[in-house]
Amino acid sequence: MxxxxxxxxxxxxxxxxxxxxxxxxxxxxxxxxxxxxxxxxxxxxxxxxxxxxxxxxxxxxxxxxxxxxxxxxxxxxxxxxxxxxxxxxxxxxxxxxxxxxxxxxxxxxxxxxxxxxxxxxxxxxxxxxxxxxxxxxxxxxxxxxxPRPIEAEPPRTRILADAGREMGAACTRLPLAMTRRQDGPPAGDAGSGAAGLRAGLVEWLRGGPSYRKxxxxxxxxxxxxxxxxxxxxxxxxxxxxxxxxxxxxxxxxxxxxxxxxxxxxxxxxxxxxxxxxxxxxxxxxxxxxxxxxxxxxxxxxxxxxxxDSGGALLTLRDDLVDDDGPPVTAWLDLWAPDRLFLMETGFAPLGAPCSDRVGARRRRLWTFAVMGFDxxxxxxxxxxxxxxxxxxPPRAGGFSGARRERMRDLARAIGARLLAPPELLAGHLPVTxxxxxxxxxxxxxxxxxxxxxxxxxxxxxxxxxxxxxxxxxxxxxxxxxxxxxxxxxxxxxxxx
Ligand SMILES: Cc1cc2nc3c(=O)[nH]c(=O)nc-3n(C[C@H](O)[C@H](O)[C@H](O)COP(=O)(O)OP(=O)(O)OC[C@H]3O[C@@H](n4cnc5c(N)ncnc54)[C@H](O)[C@@H]3O)c2cc1C
Structure with a gap:
């Protein structure tokens, strides 16, 4: 200057x-x-x-x-x-x-x-x-x-791979800096309400119930x-x-x-x-x-x-069951068409209001992170x-449009409802x-x-x-x- x-x-x-x-x-x-x-x-x-x-x-x-x-x-x-x-x-x-x-x-x-x-x-x-x-x-x-991909393949990883096939996107199981816990998952559940949410978040930050980062x-x-x-x-x-x-x-x-x-x-x-x-x-x-x-x-x-962006899918699928895997297992690779990735980040922590029952069925909030070469x-x-x-600069069309469209495609392929992306939750601020x-x-x-x-x-x-x-x-x-x-x-x- x-x-x-x-x-x-x-x-x-x-x-x-x-x-x-x-x-x-x-x-x-x-x-x-x-x-x-x-x-x-x-x-x-x-x-x-x-x-x-x-x-x-x-x-x-x-x-x-x-x-x-x-x-x-x-x-x-x-x-x-x-x-x-x-x-x-x-x-x-x-x-x-x-x-x-x-x-x-x-x-x-x-x-x-x-x-x-x-x-x-x-x-x-x-x-x-x-x-x-x-x-x-x-x-x-x-x-x-x-880093290594975890050995187990939880149901959510399989469901993501099926959705990827429908969308023409490869599902990559991701290398993680994680180790399986020798002492196994903690006994009992995390509780409900705010206390459950807090305990679930801390568990998520550490690597999930059965893994440690x-x-x-x-x-x-x-x-x-x-x-x-x-x-x-x-x-x-x-x-x-x-x-x-x-x-x-x-x-x-x-x-x-x-x-x-x-x-x-x-x-x-x-x-x-x-x-x-x-x-x-x-x-x-x-x-x-x-x-x-x-x-x-x-x-x-x-x-x-x-x-960075994201989204949450609200789903009633019976085959999406709890697992003891880490927060993230895989992403859909959309690099070739759109320079972006849809990464599953597990279910909202225990105690979240959307992880509840509708009649005999369990309603779950499956969260996703979207990232790419924007x-x-x-x-x-x-x-x-x-x-x-x-x-x-304002984000119109281009990368943002592809990001939104691909999350919609994913929701359709999984049979879920797409909830608001994080920009909306953050008051339309860019999120990262x-x-x-x-x-x-x-x-x-x-x-x-x-x-x-x-x-x-x-x-x-x-x-x-x-x-x-x-x-x-x-x-x-x-x-x-x-x-x-x-x-x-x-x-x-x-x-x-
Ligand atoms: C929820 C979440 C999930 C993520 N998941 C992944 C993932 O799975 N894979 C991946 O590759 N990336 C992930 N990231 C991003 C990744 O963590 C960051 O890109 C990375 O940590 C950045 O490294 P850094 O060295 O630039 O900064 P940081 O890791 O942020 O380190 C900066 C450090 O500097 C300290 N500091 C700041 N100011 C000062 C100061 N004035 N004096 C002294 N200390 C200071 C901070 O306290 C901090 O400890 C994730 C990020 C978040 C928030």
Missing amino acids: PPSSRMGRRRSRPAGIMMARVRARSFDVVVIGSGFGGAVCACRAAEAGRRVVVLERGRRMTPARYTAMATGSQPIMHGRGGAGLVERAPVRGLFAIVGRAVGGTSHLYTAVTVPPRSEIFTSAWPSGLTEQSLAPCLERVAAMIA RTLDQTYLAQAERRGAILLDSHEVIAIEPRTCGYEVTAIESCGAVPQRRRFTAPRVVLAAGTLGTVRLLLHCRERFGTLSRLSDRLGHGFYTNG QTPGVLRLDGDGELACSM VHPLGGVALADSPRAGVASPSGELFGYPGLYVADGSLLPTPTGVAPSMTIAALAEHVAAHVVAP
């Missing part, structure tokens, strides 16, 4: 930087955020012998914390009720759900772990980054996360800690500032009753606060504090929702009060659980914000390694692509 267009911008340096200086702790690498991008980079930097600290705003998830959420003594949703695991991201004009915990959104995800399609590597990607160059990174991710705190982060990385939870980073030694990172620690400011320095910093967290922090540093004033004008541009980019920017705001882009990788700062190594243009040693780097949507569930990109970035972070 030319200097003239910066005139008049507010420069309120963060209070932590202005106040009396407490000594900063110094490391070789500071990693901000512990989701897919942060976990991979922390692990690889620690394995390379670097002194690593990971700063994560959320808390560690333990069996006791899950139980407290299931019984209602701790909130699931983050907000006024306290520190929760699930957050509706504070972004105007967007309904986005993200995680806040050690392990990031892996505590919310349905563990579908699939590589990107080759067709996404369009000219929007920088020249050096191709499907071939990412292949070894994808292999490293697969070796660590070990392999979240990042069991894989990459566990390995990072074994190799000496220090992982500090309840540390929310509020600012990054260049220093002669590299960068100074200021965080608010909220472990005790009174929040404390903490400072960390390192020659290399990896920003992996998730797409929305990373874009917000960088916009604050550029526009409010002026500490990273040379960041590319493209910051916040090229934001994608990965075509190349309609939006823009993320800061409003006058410093809040993140999103503007997306896969926010991507905004700090796009590119060959030059005119085209994007980060160089092909993930380093921010103009800021040597300051890297980004999360979903915000993607110059296009993935179409498929994106965690494996993000983790593979982070493997690629990590190799540059540890380079001498």
